Amino acid sequence: MRLSSKLAARCGALALAISAFAASGGAWADGPVSLNVVDVAGNLALTQKAFEAFHAKYPNLVSNINFTNAPAPQLPGKIKAMQAAGRSDIDIVLTGTDALAAGIEQNLWMKLLPDHDKQFPGVLDKYAPGPRKMQDLAQGDGLEVTYMPAGPLLEYNPAHVSDPPKTPAQLLAWCTAHPDKLIYARPANSGPGRAFLMGLPYLLGDKDPRDPVHGWDKTWAFLKQLNTCIPYYPGGTAAVMKELGEGSRDMTVTVTGWDINPRALGIVPAEFRVQAFDTMSWVDDAHFMVVPKGVPAEKLDVIYKLMNFLLAPPQQAMTYDDGYFYPGPAVKDVPLSSAPAHSQEVLKKYGRPEYAQMIADHPHVVPLDSKEMVAAFQKWDQEVGAQKSK
Known part of the structure; x- marks a missing residue:
């Protein structure tokens, strides 16, 4: 007995949806998610506008983004206690090499690469040569978002x-x-x-x-x-x-x-x-995006999409900022001429x-x-x- 063409199409669509569902980790959010971002590196000075641009562009995915600053030495212990209690209050951590290293040693971060490399197509090829070497420090537990010699x-x-x-x-x-x-x-x-x-x-x-x-x-x-x-x-x-x-x-x-x-x-x-x-x-120095283990599965697809967004050239150009992490961009082909006019003015006046x-x-x-x-x-x-x- 043959299925009608309309029913077959629906079944095909359902099969594709199930496949996407499984690839994403097996969970969908019922609606926009709220994300909690903790910065222990001062990175929000470079990326907060990009986070906000993502929120503005995808209100169907993100209801709000909460930003918090914390000292790097204290964060790993806090996350370890949180995970031991079965809680997940932090979705993304922006960190330098300090808390990144401590978290790797304590097995706190999700393994993004290669475990989820399909979510980040060609990401390693996007990095400029210096940042590419820094990316190796993450051991797959994070993605470099800004770079400074x-x-x-x-x-x-x-x-x-x-x-x-x-x-x-x-x-x-x-x-x-x-x-x-x-x-x-x-x-x-x-x-x-x-x-x-x-x-x-x-x-x-x-x-x-x-x-x-x-x-x-x-x-x-x-x-x-x-x-x-x-x-x-x-x-x-x-x-x-x-x-x-x-x-x-x-x-x-x-x-x-x-x-x-x-x-x-x-x-x-x-x-x-x-x-x-x-x-x-x-x-050399760099800032990284890491995801603590235990983040709800329904948030992960949004987090992955957000990470890719932050690594795109328009958002990377924002990281020139006011010279805080000079130069800033981690990916290739993001010249100062692509930065916001204010950043260009600051670096012309105060850069060396x-x-x-x-x-x-x-x-x-x-x-x-x-x-x-x-x-x-x-x-x-x-x-x-x-x-x-x-």
């Missing part, structure tokens, strides 16, 4: 520093001669602090720059010496820039974005300068023409892998930072 650099007040250090030895000598005038933030919660920590083994010629426990003898010895002339270690970079701008400190370690953006915002005087170390290697040559002249390295990065943070906390609280 970071540092370490020194930022200083030229009215008080006439001959900025160009080597770690000169930095130590300057700090010893000017106690309490150099400051940097705890590396576990600071991009500049992290770049400085991971850049020193290359500058000092340590035995193994990828092994902070057994290969950084020179680095740990240097940091302990430097500790004697540093007043304390703020919990984040914003506090460092505030003190630098107010004049209570004359120098700090920085990265490209944390140099440009505070000057654009008027927190640090525009005339402050940066100095690269003579034999530096750029320790010398950065292009500096980025080209010095080698680039990726940050430590997750296990080693966590070990480096713990060792710094115990052997360097903790000494100031005794």
Whole structure:
């Protein structure tokens, strides 16, 4: 007995729908979903407008997006407790390499690639060469959304520093001669602090720059010496820039974005300068989108669509922002000329023409892998930072 053509068509449509249903994880939302996004990297400065553009474009998929900021060191423990309780209060985390690494070590994040690679067609080919290397740090647990060839650099007040250090030895000598005038933030919660920590083994010629426990003898010895002339270690970079701008400190370690953006915002005087170390290697940095395990299945298709949206060139062009994570875009073929006019104006006024040559002249390295990065943070906390609280 033959089915009518109309019934056959309906059956065919149903079969396609069931196939799509299964491919998406087996759940559909009854209507628009509410998404909770937690930012532990300051990434919303670069991407919030893109999130809002997605909400505006797809009101049938998203009813609202709630944004929250949190300190990177505290988030993994919170998510672990949440998952142990069978709760899912966070749908997307925007993180730097710090909480990314901690979450990988604690098995907190969904495995996006290759487990769900059909949801992200050709995504790895979209990344520019530098960002592509950074993407490997996620080990498939996240997708890189912004990129910065970071540092370490020194930022200083030229009215008080006439001959900025160009080597770690000169930095130590300057700090010893000017106690309490150099400051940097705890590396576990600071991009500049992290770049400085991971850049020193290359500058000092340590035995193994990828092994902070057994290969950084020179680095740990240097940091302990430097500790004697540093007043304390703020919990984040914003506090460092505030003190630098107010004049209570004359120098700090920085990265490209944390140099440009505070000057654009008027927190640090525009005339402050940066100095690269003579034999530096750029320790690149990136922000990632990760999804905690336990997110309801009916939200995942929307989350995947949102992630792809954020990686499209029009949204990537927004990440030039006010120079906060300079340059910003992680994907190919997103020139500054495609950025919003305001971003172009800010970078023309507060960007540094010398950065292009500096980025080209010095080698680039990726940050430590997750296990080693966590070990480096713990060792710094115990052997360097903790000494100031005794």
